[in-house]
Amino acid sequence: MALREIIMDWLDERIGIRDIIKEQLTEYLVPRKINYWYSLGGLALFIFAIQILTGIFLLIYYVPTPERAFSSIQHIMNDVPYGWFIRLVHAVGANMMVAVLMLHMISIIFMGSYKKPRELHWMSGFMLFLLTLGICLSGYLLPWSQLSYWATTVATNSPGSMPLVGEWMVRFARGGYVVGAPTLGRFFALHVAALPLAMVLLVGIHLFLLRRTGISEPPERIREEYY
Amino acid sequence: MAKKSNPDLESILSEEAALSRRNFLGICLKTSGLIATVSIIYPLFRYTSPLLEEEGGGKVEIDVKEVPLWKSKLFAYRGRPSILVHTPEGFVAFNAICTHLGCVVKWRESLKQFVCPCHAGKFNIKGEVLAGPPPSPLELLPVSETPEKVIVG
Numbered sequence: 001m002a003l004r005e006i007i008m009d010w011l012d013e014r015i016g017i018r019d020i021i022k023e024q025l026t027e028y029l030v031p032r033k034i035n036y037w038y039s040l041g042g043l044a045l046f047i048f049a050i051q052i053l054t055g056i057f058l059l060i061y062y063v064p065t066p067e068r069a070f071s072s073i074q075h076i077m078n079d080v081p082y083g084w085f086i087r088l089v090h091a092v093g094a095n096m097m098v099a100v101l102m103l104h105m106i107s108i109i110f111m112g113s114y115k116k117p118r119e120l121h122w123m124s125g126f127m128l129f130l131l132t133l134g135i136c137l138s139g140y141l142l143p144w145s146q147l148s149y150w151a152t153t154v155a156t157n158s159p160g161s162m163p164l165v166g167e168w169m170v171r172f173a174r175g176g177y178v179v180g181a182p183t184l185g186r187f188f189a190l191h192v193a194a195l196p197l198a199m200v201l202l203v204g205i206h207l208f209l210l211r212r213t214g215i216s217e218p219p220e221r222i223r224e225e226y227y
Numbered sequence: 228m229a230k231k232s233n234p235d236l237e238s239i240l241s242e243e244a245a246l247s248r249r250n251f252l253g254i255c256l257k258t259s260g261l262i263a264t265v266s267i268i269y270p271l272f273r274y275t276s277p278l279l280e281e282e283g284g285g286k287v288e289i290d291v292k293e294v295p296l297w298k299s300k301l302f303a304y305r306g307r308p309s310i311l312v313h314t315p316e317g318f319v320a321f322n323a324i325c326t327h328l329g330c331v332v333k334w335r336e337s338l339k340q341f342v343c344p345c346h347a348g349k350f351n352i353k354g355e356v357l358a359g360p361p362p363s364p365l366e367l368l369p370v371s372e373t374p375e376k377v378i379v380g
Contacts, residue, residue, distance in 0.1 A: 160329070
């Protein structure tokens with residue numbers, strides 16, 4: 001018997017793995033008329049996985065202090081073999097993730113897929129979108145370049161327009177009056193720990209909800225036909 | 228009247244009955260849970276809040292020789308980036324935070340203007356907006372001079 005079969009038999013006897021694969025993968029039916037637009041959520045998840053992977057690799061060399069941040073990025077880009085590749089995949093992936101999520105949301109809006117019983121899908125998905133924007137913003141500061149410094153100054157300045165609490169919120173976001181070492185520290189913690197963890201949890205909820213209700217079917221004359 | 232039961236008294240008694248040992252313990256548990264939650268949240272809130280010491284007391288002294296005529300100097304005043312310029316009429320100081328989106332303005336000696344690097348806001352030596360998106364003038368800081376020193380604050 002092949003090794004794969006031995007392992008599968010062992011797992012099947014204990015946790016019924018073949019049933020799970022059958023139900024969730026090989027015989028999981030999707031509506032017949034869905035198209036590329038319905039793959040965008042999965043694509044976003046795939047990019048998220050790439051971001052986590054490349055992020056872990058970047059963490060090996062990145063140093064989150066004002067003195068070393070920029071030079072450690074230069075080290076990754078110029079000295080570390082394929083460091084430029086890992087970093088650019090991470091940077092381009094971040095942009096792609098936002099683009100894919102926006103397309104995903106456009107298709108959901110136009111198809112009315114957010115309607116009952118899928119309101120919770122929309123809410124969890126929208127929170128995921130906000131978290132994605134947050135993780136993009138916090139990641140943008142980490143190279144500690146002129147561009148990232150001033151972009152963060154401008155972005156963290158925006159709550160300042162709020163009456164009464166605005167100024168306090170700006171200071172809380174920056175950890176001081178101006179963007180500085182405290183800002184780098186908190187953005188780093190958000191970017192590599194808090195936000196990814198929150199996103200993984202929400203993705204779990206989002207996918208659980210999707211499996212409970214099934215994919216929203218496009219309106220079709222033939223509703224009963226499946227592959 | 229005395230023979231009939233008093234409805235007020237009855238309702239009071241039934242309310243007392245509602246406060247059973249179980250309810251009392253439940254309230255105690257909820258209260259201590261609330262206290263425990265606050266005693267965890269508050270340290271975390273203080274931990275992430277900006278340090279207060281940055282605000283500083285007030286006056287900044289700068290040596291006159293450090294800033295020749297039409298030159299400028301960036302310094303921290305009460306934790307905020309501020310800029311001092313030496314003009315023929317004397318020294319002027321402004322909060323260097325651009326009133327548009329919070330970048331730090333620079334003094335351009337050749338133009339005699341403060342220029343913001345982010346969105347090209349321009350201010351004159353009085354702090355008034357000359358061009359660009361800033362909605363209001365730069366905040367003027369109080370300056371006093373002695374023969375050797377400029378005192379801001």
